[in-house]
Amino acid sequence: MVRQSHIPATVEKTCEACGKKYSPLRYGKCQPCYRRNARYGSTEYKREEVEDITLAFVLKKCTESGECLLWTGTVNKEGRPQTTDRKLWREEGKARQILLHRWMYEHHVGEALRKGQQVKQTCRNKRCLSPAHLSTSQPRPGRAPLGEAGQYKGRQRREDDLERCANGHEWTDENLYIDPNRRRSCRICQAASHMRRQGKDPSEHEWRRRKSWEDTLKCVNGHLYAGVGWYFNGEARVCRKCFAEKERKRWLRVSYGMALEDFEALLTAQNFACEICAVTFDPDVRDLTPCVDHSHSTGQVRGLLCHACNLGIGHFKDDPERLRSAIKYLETSTPEADQ
Known part of the structure; x- marks a missing residue:
């Protein structure tokens, strides 16, 4: 028994525009001719012939x-x-x-x-x-040119890498820095990058390596370390005199709300002497160091006193009646000297 197929055989038709066999046709045209006719109004294939790019x-x-x-x-x-x-x-x-x-x-x-x-x-x-x-992009100064084919030759260490950095600075003891991971970096390039982040032009500033703390004999304010003393804070040397002046300014600002200039002006107005006993101040003597006297109720600064006078007023609780009673007590109870 021969099984009959109901699938029609493939029919090859010819496009009326280009004459090529194509199936199926659309309005008698193949698909490319139909699209050109619908887009441009003609089935003729047109392409701009360009001899050279101009x-x-x-x-x-x-x-x-x-x-x-x-x-x-x-x-x-x-x-x-x-x-x-x-x-x-x-x-x-x-x-x-x-x-x-x-x-x-x-x-x-x-x-x-x-x-x-x-x-x-x-x-x-x-x-x-x-x-x-x-x-x-311009080739970086100090670098060897690429190969003939213009390709990077891999991570090959060339001789110029051993002589200068990526920006052309020669490796010297001053500008060479080796981190704990044994990676090299240029101090000049790092300083220039830091200046650019601050909005400065690196070409206007001459780079000089900062001296190590062991090679520095004076602090930034000119105090000789050997004379005033110093201590190491883990990163650099700290001048003890500068630190004392800094702490003095902080103590005046926090405790009494006054600046160092106000303290010096008050000291000059009192002729460098205690306001009560008129003894001359001596910073090298602890009892003759000027002390700031202020009201404990209002916080107002009243003057500069020596250490003894400041303690005396403090023990009497800043009470004038107690002070008058103390004066009267001294006048009545103190025996007169023999004539």
Whole structure:
């Protein structure tokens, strides 16, 4: 028994426009001819024949957007303008993609780019072909050029790496720093980076390595460490005299709300003597060190006293009646000296 098939045999038809066999047809035309007729009104295949890429060809497919010149044609997978060398395609059957931002830079500068050299848009628009917005990367000073093919030769340690840093500074004992992980860094480059973060121009400042604390004989205020003494805080030496003056300013500000200038002005007004006993102050003697006398109720500073007078007023609770009673007691109870 022969099984009959109800599936019709494939029928090959011919397109009335191009004469090629195509199935199925649409209004007597194959799919490509139908689409060209619907889009352009004619089934004739038209393609702009370009012998070579010229500036007029590029500008024809660009539109102005502010200061940018935007490409409206095809782009590569990175979003950058590209086109095909059609002359090479017709003659040799090879497709060669041309990156137009590199072509525009070479046409504007008049020099060919070396292999491996990058061209970028300063306006951060990948479609922009304006020559004013195209810039190229320059080789770093002090570095050996790339190979003949323009390719990086891997992590090969070249001789110039052993002689200078990435910015061309020669390795010396002053600018070479080796971290605990045995990685080398340039002190000059680090200082320049720190200045740029602060908004300064590194070219206007001369770099000089800071002396180590062991080589410094004086502090920043000119005090000789051997004379005033010092201590090590884990990072550097600290001058004891400078530290004492700093603590003195802090003590006056926190305890009495006065600055060091106010304290010195009050000391000058009292002629460097106690306001009560009129004894001259002597900073080297503890009992003759000027003490700030203030009201414990209002906090107002009243004057400078010696250590003994300040303690006496404090023990009498700043009470005038007690002081008068003490004076009367001394006058009545103290025996007169024999004549």
